[in-house]
Amino acid sequence: MSDVTTPPAVLRLDAVSKSFGSNRAVRGVSLSIQPGQVIGLIGENGAGKSTLLKILSGNYRHDEGTIAVNGREVQFRGPADALRAGIGVVHQEQSLFTNLTIAENIEVNTPIGRGGVNRLGLYNWRRLYADAAQALDLIGSHLNPKTRVSDLSFVDRQMVEIARAIRVSAASHTTPLVILDEPTAILERTETAILEREISKLRDIGSVIFVSHRLDEVMRICDRVVVMRDGELIADRSVDDVTEEELFRLMVGRETHAAVRNRRSIEPATKPVISIQDLTRAGSYTDVSIDAYPGRVLAILGTSGSGREAVARAIFGAEGFDSGSVSIAGYSGRPSIKKAVALGVGYVPAERKTEGMVGEMPADQNITLTHPGSAAIGPFELPRRRLSLARLWFEKLDIRPREPEHMLQDFSGGNQQKVVLAKWLNSSDLKALVLDHPLRGLDPGAAETVNAQIRSVCDDGTAIILIPDTIDEALDIADDIVVMRDGRISGVFDLGHDNPATLDLLERML
């Protein structure tokens, strides 16, 4: 597929690295993309894909190595630089102005000052529409440039984003490179088929980096597949020389099986604390049934389009659902957050700083915010008792420094997360704890101590529903694993007798 006669690569990375503190997210990645090539980029969550993309889109600056676009070395100071160099990124989150027309969105980053505006400073709409129609035509779309983006379906919006990316590169007279970050995650299967077709057409005008969780897609669309693992680029294969099976194995690396722990089996008499039946929310998940038992960790695995986060929020009453039921400790009805908490459910949100904690409040007040326990008599709070109660939790969960009277935002991430845990543990009657990416953003040491606390909470008889970042995290700690794909359950494992390998789980996820 690649054009052998054109030597300068559209993009060349040489030993590019990026670290966050002690965490080396991208390590020495080297990659070269020729004009007209479609490259698949795959890897597990946390493999460094998104960091690499952010470097390419100018959102992050790399620490080491060089990046060359069309044979010229570049240093991106911001997203605008990357665009000018001819790299257009279509992010998972859409970046279109939904209240403006397709034409304006496509032309927004081009120097409108020259072509589209007349001497009085007024837009030349006819010219604008014509230019946009041309850009759309280039990718084979016949959308009317006068249409407002809010009227478009997701797949059409992505077409507009692609057209914009192409247009920007065309304006800078370079071979465009379009990066598609999981474009199919939010699309229906039928829409995906359309998008796939359009992507393969892009070959004629530029190069594409296609990031996806769906390996079958990658195999169909791409010329080459590169695999990232632990921040490194570990494989670069032509699709003709590789099988899906092999790619799975490359992504996972070693064949991990569930860690040998004394998994608890469910006693026949035990009733589930949380039992959800045929839970459905249109566009998010369908017919999900899960039972969570006391003293067991149930991990839900899935990719970003799987709907697992939404299920977790439904259990906590933070989001509604369309049909099915959630029963908590025997009560079933439409749960609200208040009701769920009263029934003994706790929830640690993925967005710790914005949803999990009140950063500008002292740690001790965060701990007693929901369940004051002995720190309040009726409506009255007792600051001194609150402090000593908090000290106990600081001791028990090893939160440092041992100064609960300080603002929570001044603690490190791991210690903040432990305070969030303590907020729920301070309940006299905690029956179930829902953890949404509890280790997100924590360094390995902090993650380990938080994990240890989760385990010990579970040992005390609480049911844990865990949305882990990685498969290894699930295998490390879970007693049960439920795998979701596209909003449905695609696999259920009881680690007491099943012994799934990472590969088995990954295959059910993708």
Next chain:
Amino acid sequence: MTKIESETTKIDRETTKLAVPVRAKFQSVKRIGGWHAIGPIVIFVAILVVVAILTPAFIGGGGLAIIASSSAPILLLALGQAMVLNVGSIDLSNAAIGLLGAILLALTLGPVAGLSPLIVLLATTAFGAVNGLIVAYAQVPSFALTLGTLGIFQAVALVASGRTTVYVSSNGEGIHALYESGIANVPLTFWMGVLVAVSLWVLLRYTRIGRGMTAIGKNESAAIFSAVRTRSLKVLAFALSGFCAGLAGIAIIAQAGSASPTGLGSDLLLPAIAAALIGGTSISGGVVNPLTVIFGALTVALVPIATTAVGIDAQAQSLVYGAVIIAVVALTMSRNKASIVK
């Protein structure tokens, strides 16, 4: 939040990057806590000193007592406003509610005598609660909603008073005594404000209700996820604003014996917001100390005297209030470079 604090957030970001020992950050936080409590008092004393130097007769002539007595309605309104600001909202209607309360009081004191203040307080609290219910349950922006209800309350005040000044016809002695009698030469109306301030301070500091309100103001999403009763608490904050406005209405009648439907209400809105802000209340929510709001109100009451002393035209008062509000917020906002302000 204070200016110093916004600097610490900067330091904060750097320390996380450089992994400097946590201890350094912790100490800087402590220092700010101190400034926050003292700031409003320092401002008040500073202005007072200027006034005393320029017009020595002021202090000797019982000027402080005069300021305290004239600050009572502002103080009460500011306390209510501070409670609403604390949950991250704003109540532009509270001065109008206070004025309506004053008119209702003047109208009803004759017929129902002692029951009248009670009726007024119930009514104004209910008005505030309605504001809160709409903000909490319809999830509308509070400034727009209370701008609308401000219009409604103003009209009701106009209609109820028949567009003229309403005088207390009879039974006014009890209310008037609130202004006439006092402790340490300062009328009871001011002490009423102090009492409310102390009660609110206790509420905020020593009760779960207060803790919940502050949590809403600092991070409403986290409060929702922590099962804090965010809606009820917002309603309560607005209801308290209505209640305080009712007390302000009583203070107006106690002082003047009459209420006029035009002018006074809107004349109090801005000074009250200024008093709350100078008193250390954060416009973005979660930071309030009712006790320092007392000094905020005193400072605002000092403004007309201070401006005259410095030689600025007394006419310029509203200019000073407007500029002070902008300046105080601009100086004390905690900013984040990436944040989007509307």
Next chain:
Amino acid sequence: MVHNALSKQSAVGIDTTAIRIRESVIERRARFRGLAEPLSLLMALAVLIVVFSLLNERFLTTSNFQNVLTQSAIPLIVAVGATLVILLGSIDLSVEGVMGATGMTWILLSANSRGGVDLGPWAWVIALGVALVLGVASGLIFTALKVPSFIVTLGMWYVGLGIATMLYGTDLLPRLEDEGLKGWTSRISFGLPNSFWVALLVIGLGILVLRSTRIGRVTLAIGNSETIVRSAGLPAFRVKVAVFAIAALLSGLGGILATVQLDIGSPTVGSGVLFIVIPAVVIGGTHLGGGKGGILRTVLGVFLLTILNNGLILSGVESSYQSAVTGAILVAAIVFAAWSQRDRLRVAK
């Protein structure tokens, strides 16, 4: 719904006809959507006019018609600026203060009963310069210092009032002396009041700015998502300041016209305008969150409120009720707009 079924068919064998059909469905839907909201407003207007003309025969006369147009002219001018600000997702509460300061500056520099200087056209320039300074100050404090717009403009409202009061001082009432200007606003030219012609010009320019200039389009973009505006490298800062400046200029123009109409200088010349302008923008269907709405809708909103007030007064309703009516309409409009977006996790300040 239709388009879903269609695209499903297309999945089997991807051919372009299915895509074309879908694209045309999108277009048809888009064309229809633009009409629905203004239509309901027009209907409300029609109902009002019918009801009031039945209640009072004086309502449907030429003189009352011209009267309504004169009354709506100043709110219309101010509302064009307010719409732009609200499209940013911000708010401008300072209109009455800016009107007061500008109107007072203008009359004191024109021929008036106090004597003093008569700068003629320069009075307009200087007065509008005062408005511009206030607007740019609001805009800069808002954008550079990140003070929320409602608090900046609330403060600027009173700063404006203060400036007007100081200029007014304790002297005699400044009365307009220029006979040509006296009553100019309500004088009829080509069938319409002069001030309404000015309003039409402002509306036309406003629509042009919003539809076809960088300022207008970036304003809409900021209202939609400021995050995307920044990452796309668009000039968010300059546009925001410019919009506040435009809004203040228009308030200032309204203030001068209001002074002409009133014949005398008064710091509170703008009194009550804010209460028509903001409800009018909101019932016109412009979102307080920004990004959605337009100037023509606001025009309908202003007419609706002016006609409502005019009709009520003609029907014998006391004018004291005016602010209650507009206040209630504002409350109803924002509740109506927010109702469908309610969510248990949503945060509204």
